Amino acid sequence: MDTSGRRTVWDTTEVADDFVLWDDTVGWLWGYPFVFEQLRLAQPDVRVLVDVGCGPGKVARRAAEDHGLQVHAVDISPRMLALAAARHGQPRITFHQAFGWDLSFLDHASADAVMSCFVLVCIARREQAEAMAAEAHRVLRPGGRFAVLNAHPSHVGVTFDSFQIGRPGGTYRAGDQIPVRLRRTDGAWVDIVDTYWPAESYHEMLSHAGFARVWQTVPLPADVRRRHGAGATAPERWATERTTPPFLLVVGER
Numbered sequence: 696m697d698t699s700g701r702r703t704v705w706d707t708t709e710v711a712d713d714f715v716l717w718d719d720t721v722g723w724l725w726g727y728p729f730v731f732e733q734l735r736l737a738q739p740d741v742r743v744l745v746d747v748g749c750g751p752g753k754v755a756r757r758a759a760e761d762h763g764l765q766v767h768a769v770d771i772s773p774r775m776l777a778l779a780a781a782r783h784g785q786p787r788i789t790f791h792q793a794f795g796w797d798l799s800f801l802d803h804a805s806a807d808a809v810m811s812c813f814v815l816v817c818i819a820r821r822e823q824a825e826a827m828a829a830e831a832h833r834v835l836r837p838g839g840r841f842a843v844l845n846a847h848p849s850h851v852g853v854t855f856d857s858f859q860i861g862r863p864g865g866t867y868r869a870g871d872q873i874p875v876r877l878r879r880t881d882g883a884w885v886d887i888v889d890t891y892w893p894a895e896s897y898h899e900m901l902s903h904a905g906f907a908r909v910w911q912t913v914p915l916p917a918d919v920r921r922r923h924g925a926g927a928t929a930p931e932r933w934a935t936e937r938t939t940p941p942f943l944l945v946v947g948e949r
């Protein structure tokens with residue numbers, strides 16, 4: 696695990712090239728579909744989605760194709776955006792290089808849903824994370840939702856199928872740096888350094904941004920089986936996830 700203590704700088708080519716190799720099966724089973732569900736992407740009144748910190752663009756593309764949405768995919772990393780456009784670009788997606796706290800290319804109340812998956816943990820300062828939530832609130836129409844997906848902050852030191860946050864027995868406070876390991880599809884583990892936010896920090900960020908209602912949901916094995924079928928949580932691969940839910944989803948409604 697990385698012990699250099701330096702937060703990962705996301706807008707570099709090396710970090711982008713590593714991240715696209717992350718084995719994201721855990722995300723597709725236990726995370727992203729529940730973001731789509733909470734954002735009600737299947738509802739006819741949801742037409743415009745903003746993906747803040749879109750990374751390689753696969754989640755934006757799935758949302759655009761499965762639900763016929765217009766998607767604004769935003770990232771600070773030019774390399775990540777280039778990879779996203781090459782691999783997952785399609786006419787319904789517009790890519791923007793921008794900080795999540797400055798979506799000035801979007802009008803007030805112009806979006807029906809905003810998501811930010813594994814991004815607030817990349818933000819070093821509380822006021823920046825709050826500014827990002829405030830910007831999501833600004834671009835959402837009344838009734839629109841902002842969904843924030845991250846590794847569950849209560850499960851520090853647990854080795855999941857393809858990631859681990861923190862060291863076993865480690866204790867972290869809001870805003871601390873935290874070592875994170877990601878397993879690539881070639882089996883190699885990559886070390887990065889994120890920011891630790893406990894569940895209450897996410898709640899406060901969204902509440903301070905003005906969201907009228909804020910709640911959290913933790914996808915459980917029964918939810919995964921409901922969406923993906925009875926065999927989706929096979930113990931051979933998902934023994935840890937079956938007892939310790941990997942992700943926390945915090946949602947705000949404007």
Ligand SMILES: C[S@@+](CC[C@H](N)C(=O)[O-])C[C@H]1O[C@@H](n2cnc3c(N)ncnc32)[C@H](O)[C@@H]1O
Nearest residue numbers: 705748749750770771772775794795812813817
């Ligand atoms: C861990 S990746 C997640 C990518 C994608 N959401 C996914 O689930 O595959 C985090 C992404 O957030 C981007 N990011 C980090 N800080 C950002 C900021 N302040 N504004 C916009 N994007 C940011 C990084 O460049 C990176 O692509």
